[in-house]
Amino acid sequence: MAHWLFTEEHELVRKTVRNWVEKEIKPYVEEWENAGEFPRELFARAGELGFLGLTYPEEYGGSGEDYLAGAVFFEEMARCGSAGVAAGLGASMAIAGPQIYKFGSEELKNRFLPPTISGKKIGALAITEPNAGSDVASIQTTARNMGDHYLVNGSKIFITNGVRADYVVTAVKTDPAAGHKGISLLVIEKGTPGFTVAKKLDKLGWNTSDTGELVFEDCRVPGENLVGRENMGFYYIMQNFAWERLVMALEAVASAQLAIDVAAEYARQRVQFGRPLSKFQVTRHKLADMASLVETARCLTYHALSLYVSGRDAVTEVAMAKLYACEIANRVTDEAVQIHGGYGYMMEYPVQRFWRDARIGTIGGGTSDIMKQVIAGRLIK
Numbered sequence: 001m002a003h004w005l006f007t008e009e010h011e012l013v014r015k016t017v018r019n020w021v022e023k024e025i026k027p028y029v030e031e032w033e034n035a036g037e038f039p040r041e042l043f044a045r046a047g048e049l050g051f052l053g054l055t056y057p058e059e060y061g062g063s064g065e066d067y068l069a070g071a072v073f074f075e076e077m078a079r080c081g082s083a084g085v086a087a088g089l090g091a092s093m094a095i096a097g098p099q100i101y102k103f104g105s106e107e108l109k110n111r112f113l114p115p116t117i118s119g120k121k122i123g124a125l126a127i128t129e130p131n132a133g134s135d136v137a138s139i140q141t142t143a144r145n146m147g148d149h150y151l152v153n154g155s156k157i158f159i160t161n162g163v164r165a166d167y168v169v170t171a172v173k174t175d176p177a178a179g180h181k182g183i184s185l186l187v188i189e190k191g192t193p194g195f196t197v198a199k200k201l202d203k204l205g206w207n208t209s210d211t212g213e214l215v216f217e218d219c220r221v222p223g224e225n226l227v228g229r230e231n232m233g234f235y236y237i238m239q240n241f242a243w244e245r246l247v248m249a250l251e252a253v254a255s256a257q258l259a260i261d262v263a264a265e266y267a268r269q270r271v272q273f274g275r276p277l278s279k280f281q282v283t284r285h286k287l288a289d290m291a292s293l294v295e296t297a298r299c300l301t302y303h304a305l306s307l308y309v310s311g312r313d314a315v316t317e318v319a320m321a322k323l324y325a326c327e328i329a330n331r332v333t334d335e336a337v338q339i340h341g342g343y344g345y346m347m348e349y350p351v352q353r354f355w356r357d358a359r360i361g362t363i364g365g366g367t368s369d370i371m372k373q374v375i376a377g378r379l380i381k
């Protein structure tokens with residue numbers, strides 16, 4: 001039964017995305033996992049079907065600012081069983097694009113949003129550096145204001161879509177002495193002299209998404225590519241973290257649910273000691289525990305989502321949802337591997353991928369420790 005948060009229209013979106021995932025994604029997941037990325041054309045296909053524009057207004061090619069429809073999209077994407085696909089599409093649509101949409105000039109919006117929404121251009125958001133991860137304020141990439149342009153020097157690491165992005169919304173220090181108050185966001189386009197992709201990184205999971213290391217050496221970026229105001233970048237990054245973290249929580253819940261479904265089916269089929277595993281009380285209780293964890297995570301995530309879409313302060317609840325959902329996704333996918341026994345350890349069974357893919361949840365978008373810092377900070381304040 002549909003949750004009360006979602007209307008009939010949202011359920012229609014769900015049905016459409018589910019069909020697309022079944023027909024055009026699931027059958028190719030193994031091939032894309034082996035290739036180390038999904039085809040670039042998938043962005044254009046998702047754009048053509050209107051999925052990349054769900055959370056953007058019509059004037060830029062979107063279908064309305066509907067974050068619940070966006071939530072449905074990410075829940076259904078997770079059901080394809082390869083979390084890197086949603087990570088790649090999401091980095092462009094839900095992480096890079098919103099910075100331009102929420103804070104960019106009209107000129108930047110007109111240049112970058114329509115091609116992002118149609119999937120013709122791929123975006124990335126680059127904050128993390130080799131020496132600055134959780135501590136965003138300590139980034140060292142600098143951008144010197146030269147009047148009509150900025151001169152950017154530094155490097156970024158672990159950037160989703162970093163290798164094939166057409167533009168990278170890049171966090172830079174415009175006032176290096178000012179800590180978090182000296183950060184700005186610049187849109188740096190592929191092909192800008194001085195901007196190179198140093199490496200495509202090999203990962204444990206999320207293998208269908210590309211993850212890159214980027215280098216900027218005396219890279220000249222036009223002044224009009226500044227997002228919003230100079231030295232406001234830290235606040236812009238923090239503001240969109242709520243949506244990014246909600247997306248991660250929604251995907252964690254949906255992926256954990258998929259692991260339960262697959263494990264339950266396996267338990268029905270696998271016979272040991274003359275009976276299917278599903279007849280053993282140990283297996284049944286394991287599945288019951290897994291389902292209870294996922295249902296709790298879903299309730300918390302939907303609660304945070306309802307606060308977010310109603311415009312209320314959702315910082316604490318979003319951090320709780322991201323923390324809890326991503327932590328339990330690790331536990332649940334681990335148990336799903338366990339139910340599969342030795343087969344769960346074999347690459348030909350997708351359950352090993354659910355477990356590998358889940359591992360990023362407690363690291364990316366702010367680690368579990370950082371979520372606890374956010375929650376405790378709010379409590380103590």
Ligand SMILES: Cc1cc2nc3c(=O)[nH]c(=O)nc-3n(C[C@H](O)[C@H](O)[C@H](O)COP(=O)(O)OP(=O)(O)OC[C@H]3O[C@@H](n4cnc5c(N)ncnc54)[C@H](O)[C@@H]3O)c2cc1C
Nearest residue numbers: 125126127128132133134158159160363364365366367369
């Ligand atoms: C596959 C993948 C995709 C990614 N995509 C992107 C992207 O598109 N764009 C981008 O900018 N970044 C991206 N990241 C980077 C990600 O956001 C960082 O890895 C994350 O923020 C953690 O930073 P770090 O890796 O430097 O770890 P660190 O910050 O060095 O943390 C290491 C450990 O120390 C703990 N720790 C750190 N500080 C504290 C503290 N104050 N209190 C308690 N514990 C603490 C952390 O919880 C963690 O366990 C991606 C990472 C991965 C792996």
